[in-house]
Amino acid sequence: MNEVIRLLTNHRSFRQYTGQAVEPEKLKTIIEAAQAAPSWVNGQQVSIIAVRSEERKQQLSVLSGNQKHVAEAPVFLVFCMDFHRAKLAAELEDQPFEAAGDVDALLVGAADVGIALSNAVAAAESLGLGIIPIGGVRRHTAEVIELLQLPEYVFPVAGLCIGYPAEELPKKPRLPMEAVYHEEVYNQDQKGLIEAYNKTHRESLKAQGLTERDWSSTIARFYALNPQYGDAGRTLPQQGFTCDNLNKE
Amino acid sequence: MNEVIRLLTNHRSFRQYTGQAVEPEKLKTIIEAAQAAPSWVNGQQVSIIAVRSEERKQQLSVLSGNQKHVAEAPVFLVFCMDFHRAKLAAELEDQPFEAAGDVDALLVGAADVGIALSNAVAAAESLGLGIIPIGGVRRHTAEVIELLQLPEYVFPVAGLCIGYPAEELPKKPRLPMEAVYHEEVYNQDQKGLIEAYNKTHRESLKAQGLTERDWSSTIARFYALNPQYGDAGRTLPQQGFTCDNLNKE
Structure with a gap:
């Protein structure tokens, strides 16, 4: 290496x-x-x-x-x-x-x-x-x-x-490579990989003396609490990023 | 280094x-x-x-x-x-x-x-x-x-x-650091820096035996020819990236 x-x-x-x-x-x-x-x-x-x-x-x-x-x-x-x-x-x-x-x-x-x-x-x-x-x-x-x-x-x-x-x-563990890396075409079937990662994720937190938590729980809750994260919807157009061609049909 | x-x-x-x-x-x-x-x-x-x-x-x-x-x-x-x-x-x-x-x-x-x-x-x-x-x-x-x-x-x-x-x-020269790097607040006054870079850019092309061209000319023409680059305006929403909060007032 x-x-x-x-x-x-x-x-x-x-x-x-x-x-x-x-x-x-x-x-x-x-x-x-x-x-x-x-x-x-x-x-x-x-x-x-x-x-x-x-x-x-x-x-x-x-x-x-x-x-x-x-x-x-x-x-x-x-x-x-x-x-x-x-x-x-x-x-x-x-x-x-x-x-x-x-x-x-x-x-x-x-x-x-x-x-x-x-x-x-x-x-x-x-x-x-x-x-x-x-x-x-x-x-x-x-x-x-x-x-x-x-x-x-x-x-x-x-x-x-x-x-x-x-x-x-410590280094944070990442998702199994198979979840992120695909050959030729995208493989949607990732629930089992996420569940495997949840285990690694919990073990990593436990080893640090932190509250054990699934990755899927952390991410799902973050996005559920933040369906809109900030004010970009208003400020992007003000800065000239008007997205004129975005089809909102 | x-x-x-x-x-x-x-x-x-x-x-x-x-x-x-x-x-x-x-x-x-x-x-x-x-x-x-x-x-x-x-x-x-x-x-x-x-x-x-x-x-x-x-x-x-x-x-x-x-x-x-x-x-x-x-x-x-x-x-x-x-x-x-x-x-x-x-x-x-x-x-x-x-x-x-x-x-x-x-x-x-x-x-x-x-x-x-x-x-x-x-x-x-x-x-x-x-x-x-x-x-x-x-x-x-x-x-x-x-x-x-x-x-x-x-x-x-x-x-x-x-x-x-x-x-x-050869390595491509980049914009002068002062154009890209700012201290505390943004400095808009960059035309002179772009003109200085045009010179470096032309010299680099010349050294490679290529047609000399200003960076500003290359960029301005690219964006003039591509006011909309691809079909993302249609496909982003189709993939679920609907930009619901974008204020297009």
Whole structure:
């Protein structure tokens, strides 16, 4: 197993950090790694806002659903999908720009964010840092957009806490590969695999002294409680992601 | 610079492959790396379909906009956003499931795909393989969904060609960091940075003996020609991604 595989397969998400600051040169390396990732048509539809201000981190912590690690991490990166530069390119070239109104733009932007974020995660971990991605930045996006002064065609997709980890954590087990990986065509028959995973999931929690819980219970309850997670339905169109071609028949 | 950073910052996308097959154990390692990536609420909203059948690769090659490397790569992975398991979990737990109808599900699913795909890319590259992500799987999704037998709540976001590279390629330069990276708040003033990048972009193409072209010209023309990229506006709702809360006022 090479060093890259060892790192990728050893990922854990840390919520507790020492007081040690993240060195500026390490942060720069993390951003370079994020930028080096592939993107849709090399459009680089991602922007990253680094937040270090205690006050702004505190606000983002509350807006993300009172996740205190957002305030406590020395650096909080907000990864945004970004078609602002595509719009500027259109202006420079005197071309029309309507692509942000395509529902496909959401898939492009969020996937580009995921690709870049994942590189940032691996880079940070390789430098001895611990991270946790924060989807909570999508809970109150109207406020996040205002706080970070995001212009039209820019939308926050995920945050990333970065710091030196101050806890030991076991790796979380994942679904059996057969549930996620398919050959040639999709195999829908996954209930037995989920039940097998429930067992692994409970055992992993028990080994940590935590309340045993099925994965299916955790996920089912989360989505039952959050049939709509945040305010994106209102703020995406306001930012220019109007999904004009979405057929709601 | 450690091995992980070196790999991540050295990414290139390869379109030409030798005839050598991708070893099954290497593919398994790639999937393990993808699965180890973080995901929204540990929901693991991603499925990966490996296509090796020549006939099916050929069909996907045509559907992706006649990208012949899709047919020529020994393995083509299709990364799908996947709430099928969340639905099964809801059934197992006797809970309602409406979250796929939230427009936020598109951001969650596509970001999870991006995060997993990026891990797969790094893993593959660390094993000496070359890759190129293929957003073209979203051009004719109705046919892709049928071909891969994707059920409700599953949608193709990106493909990934994998094989042993049969070409030498330079690294593509990226936008200046100042365009993509912001401190505390977003800086909209990026036209000068785009113009600086246009120069780097032209020089890189020239060094390869290719037609010199501004990045802004390439991007502006792509989006002008593709104000709507594919058929997602029709197929997302058919797959259950109804975006019920999207305010189209």
